Each structure stands twice: as C-alpha cells, then as structure tokens.
Amino acid sequence: MKIQTLIEEKVDNLEHYLACLISHSMEKGYQIAVWRKPHASFLEVMIDKSGQTKRVDIHALEELQAGFIAHPFEDQEDEKGFYIEADSYLKIDIKKPLDEQDAALEVLPQIIPREDCNTLIRNSFVPEKKSSHIKISEECTKNEFLHLVNKGIEAIATGALNKIVPARIKKKSLSDDFDLISVFKSLIDSYPNAFVNFFHIPQVGSWIGASPEILIQTKGEQFYTMSLAGTQKAHGENPLKNAAWTQKEIEEQALVSRYIVDCFKKIRLREYDEHGPKTVLAGNLLHLRSDFKVNMKTTNFPQLGSVMLSLLHPTSAVCGMPRKEAFEFLRINEKFDRSLFAGFIGPVNVEEVTAIYVNLRTARLMDGQAILYAGAGVTEDSDPEKEWEETEMKCEIIGKHLN
Template sequence: MPWPAGAAGLDAPARLRHLVAGALRTGRPLAVWREPGAAQPQLLAARSLEDTYTGLPPALDDRAPAGFAYFPFRDSDHNPALFLPADVHYDLARPEAVTVAPAARELVPNLAAWLALPTPATLGWHYSAQPLPHAATEAEYRALVRRGVAAIEAREVVKVVSSRAARRPLPPGFDPLAAFNELSEKYPRAFVSLVSVPGVGTWLGASPEVLAEVTADGQFHTMALAGTQPLVPGVPPQAAIWRQKEIEEQALVARYIVSCFKQLRLREYHETGPRTVAAGELLHLRTDFEVDLKNVPSPASLGTDMLRLLHPTSAVGGMPKTAAMAFLQQHEGYDRAYYSGFLGPVNVEAPGVARLFVNLRCLQLRATEAILYAGTGLTVDSEPEREWQETEMKMKTVAAVLN
C-alpha cells in the first residue's frame, strides 16, 4: 500500500535521509542502493532483524518474497546470510509515496511518526561488534601469494583468489549517506550500496560484477569478470593489452560458469566476450552469459540452482571450489565477512526481476575507521609485488570517499 512520503517541503533526497534516520532510530535493518545506469537510488527497510530470512539463497522467481539479499562469503553465526523483506520501500524515481507491504501494515503509524520527526544532523548507523579483522602487511600478503602459487604448482588447486583487509581512519564528520551519493556520481555503471543491519554493521560499496540477474523479459544473465589493469587516461579500453596471466585468469572463471551450466544440463546459452570493460579507474576482462528462461523447462529452479552453484564464484574463491576454499580457510588469516559475498534486490522492481551483485570494491564502517577489502586471482604466473599493487588499485575505488 502506498503511503504519502510526507515531510512537506523536503525534496526527494531529503525524504530519503528522513526515512533512513527513522529506520536507524528504531533499530531496523535497511539497504539503500542505486542500480547501474539508474538516475535515482532506492531504500528498503525491514520491520526488524527477527523478520529477516536467513540461511537460504533467495528464490529467483516471481512467486518469491520481495526483498534485499545480503550474503557473506561464508555463512556463519556472526556473518549470517540475510534476506531483508521489503516491508518499507521508497524509490526516488517515484518520490511522492512510500510503499508499505501488506504484511507490515502495523508499521504505518510508526512511519507517520518517523516522517513527523526532524532529521538529526548525525545518523546512528549500526556497527558490528565482531573483532576487527587482521590487516595484512605487504610482506604478509606477498607470502600468501607465494603460498597460493606453490599450491597451484603442486596441483592442489587450479586457481585461488587471495585477499586482504586494510584499515583507514574516517575523516571528521564522515557521513555514510553522503559517501553513498558520492560513489553513485563517481561510478555510474556500478551497483552502489549502503547496507546497515543491527549486529552485522554498516557496509558501503560500488560493485562492477553481476552474479545473477533475471530481467523482466525472462533473461538470466551472469558474467565472468577477472583480470585487472589501470585505466590510462585518454586510451580507450579496447586498446588495452593483456598479459597471459590475466587472460588465463579470466578464462578459468568463464570455464567455471560453463561447468555450472553443464551440471544443470543446460546447453542453450549465449556467450559474448571476452571484452575489455572499464570499472572506475580500472579495466577488466569480461564475458557475458545469457539464458532465455522461456526455453528452460523449470525456469524458477534454474536461477536459484545457478545461484547456489555460482556462489562463491571462482573469481572470488578459486577452483576447484572445495580445495580453494580450504586453502583460504587455512592461509588467508582473516574473516572476509560480507566482502566477496553477494547482494541486491529480488522482486522489488517487479515480480520475477532480480539483480544480484558480487560484493566487491566495498568497505565496512566502524565508529572511527573503515575496513577496506580487495583480492587478486592467482595463477602459476602471479608475481607477489604485482598482486599487492593490484589490491592497492582496487581499494582506491571505494577509498575515494575517505579523502
């Protein structure tokens, strides 16, 4: 049911901030996101953490609940897989009204109260109570890369994706919602997100990578995105020259997606690429895969089954999946939490429409500092110094809002 957006005299961005303040003030989980190419962001708030779904992947079909998926790299008690129901939804492209789900009608009086209160200057974001992750030094990360290459040479894994965390102080008066707007302007082709959940914390990101997408016309889309080099000003992406290491890294990810199709006995798909694409100040190699769900016997199960097979993708974990995950568990030295998990809206825009992205180029907010994350795909040709520099480049994407 629609509810007037209220707060006369406020423009749409101010109304968004007003709703965010009300959700945070009452301890509710929320997600704000702006889809690639979209002009305006959207807000979703759930009634409470107890009303969220946990553990199971979201169902990618038109009969499933509407909500926002927020899944970790590994599911655990302190990093639960979350699906926030769309109890309250506000789209700045349609700023006149807030939508309240039928199951959440009891929120209407509360919503009216939120809109009647003044917006505080400082918003009370949710922070994680988990210990801060270890931030690897350059020497430690180089040693991890050498161990990964040795595991590949010993044929324990075909590929492994190493990663690290880094800690940066927050500038005085840092405003996460303003930082979200800044990322949206800076990276118009990224999926920009700001998620704040009690106990889980607050995460901000600008991801370039689709994990699984189901469109209104019944197309399933995923991509293989790997290989990284800096974007050189004035040089078009199509002029980029790739080393054998990056070509091989991207091909492994593409082959993994094809193997997932084969596991589901899916033979009819369209593959495009690889091609060079820009993501902020970086270039990547990308191959797109599309399946026409109208030609699939069980389209509802295909999307969910593919999601289960894809996550975590070989672009963030490695392959074979079990061996690569075991290597990371033993050697990576910290908990990735929601970095390299996935996130995005399901059935919010319309029944049967979902857009899920890998949670890359992201940071976790604490009271006085930000925790940044980045990783690199290792092959037998990986060089420790280059891999460290690649993580530095990737962290700059989201760290721009900390300057």
C-alpha cells in the same frame, strides 16, 4: 500531500530526505537497504521494521517475498542468507526535483537537520564487540600478503590449484563529520556502471560499496550471469581502446568463464548465449568480461536463478579453482574473516526482477573507522608485488570517497 509536508518541515533536497530516512530507520533499529543499479536513474530503498534478523533459504529465491539479501563469503551451516524484507519500498528518481516526486516518497521520516542526521547515522554503526555475526581481524602487512601470494603460487606449481584469490583488509579512519549521504552520492556519480549500495542490519553491520559484478539476474523469462576477471588501471582518454591484456589476465578470465560453462553442464543446460570476452570499465579499473544469457521459458528451467546461485557461489573470481581446494587453502591461510566481502547482495523479487551481485569494492562502516576489503587473482604467472598493488587500487575505489 507528503511533498508539501516535507517542504513545510524544511527538507532541503533529495539528499536531506534520504539522510532523514536512513538516520530515522537506523535509530529505530530497523533494517534498511538503499541501492542504485548500474546505469539506472533512480534509487531504490527497502525498510524492514520487524526488529528481527531474518535469514532465508538461498535454494528457493523464487518463493521469497520482495526483499534484499546479504550472504557471507563462507556458506553458513544451514546455507541461509540475511534478508531485509520489504515492509516499505521506495523508488526515487535521482534526476527529478523533490517537489515532483509525491508518488515516490511514500515514507515520511522525522525531519531533522542534516548534521543531526549524520550524527545519528554514525552513532548507529555497530561496534565490533556488539556484532554477533561478523568478526573483524587485524590488517596484514605487505610482507604477510606477499608471503600468502607466494604460498598460492607454490600450490599452483604443484598442481594442487589452478588459481587462488587471496584477500586482505585495510582499515581507514572516519572523520568526526563523516557524511554517509555525501559518500553515497559520490559513489553514484563516480561509478555509473556499478551496483552502488548501502545496507544496515543491526546484528550484522553497516556496509557500503560499488560492485561491478552480477552473480545472477533473472528478469521475466531471462537469466543472466557474467564472468569478470583480470584487472588493470585505466589510462588515457579512451582506456577501453588502449587496454592491452597479458596472457596471465586472459587465462584468469577464461578460467571463470569455463567454470560457468561447467555449471551449465552439471545441470545439463546446453542452450545458452555467450558473448565476450570484452574490456569493461569499473571505476578507474579495467576488467575482462563475458556475458551469459539463458531463456528460462525455452529451457523449461524457471528456478535457474536459485540453482545457478548455489553452483556459482563462491565464484572462481573471488575464491579460485578448483573451488573446493581453493576454498580450503583460503580457510587455512587467510588470517581474517571475509564476512560479507566476496559474498553476495542484492534485491530479490522486486518488481519481478532478482539482481544479485558479488559483494566487491565494499567497506564495513564502524564506529570511527571503515574496514576495506580487496582480493587479487593469483595464477602461475603472478607477480606478488603486482598483486599487492592490485589490492591497493581496489581498496581505493571505495576508500578515497570515505573522507
């Protein structure tokens, strides 16, 4: 029995097992993804042992083998995304003791002490100079970001844009005893409503995050997406009831909802359910969210997931509106490469479910440091100082756990 072998080899608990599994995979040059969906009580783990950096067509998700996709913010010339294909797939109950999960723990890693796992993981973080796909830029100063926001407000005032979402990076040093598994567990405990994830692709890097936003989900005959925008800090014992939204925030979220409806109109889809907006909690922040559902069988649209993914990305919540003009503004004026930030990630065709999330509240883990990413929605009523404060709050959602 695998469990008995694990116990004999002195695996202390589920966290130790996970540490051994991840460190072994990274040391071998495998690709690995670990995630916990919102409100789920189990972890999912996927390992690709091929040693190849795979890329797949995002226009035909329904035809792919089970896997985990990671697509940059900026479309590649061939519009493909990085793909971790499931050589091994595990589903582990977080709440059950290790010795009760023999059926789940199908992969038996090399058992080594926890502290040695930590060292192997840290040594496997891809240095910037060795990454062939991802570039890292310098942090911008507060004044530089304020200037960028003001430039966006000016463009909106001329009528060239309705909304723009400028972003920035923030670098944080990692300690010599950085423990990935403890950080991952801390994110799971702190953010039950988020898609908590870690993935490692040797030529792309190691990323960790807790995204609050589904881009598209297909489950059986049901399609789902959401519009999530507007941000304020949660206050008090009952922050959902205490929330008061400004006209700027309400309009910002309404723009995202209208964009989704416009996408439905483009494909002549009229039968959909819309609910919201309502206030939702994501970590220590509040957002406004509307939910959209479509029955793919009733509408005779089995490929709706792939079609809407192409239409929605990048959403106005991470780019702006009109999308083409906003994207061009960011390309010219942002002084860093967003890489996978504000792109999309998630499992594809795993147990007949595809759940793809916008890659928000994320950090790239590197040798000795983490790169944090955050953006802010700018409209004509924006206050540049408040937009800076919003990016600071968003960086801290992950940053405060990276001790």
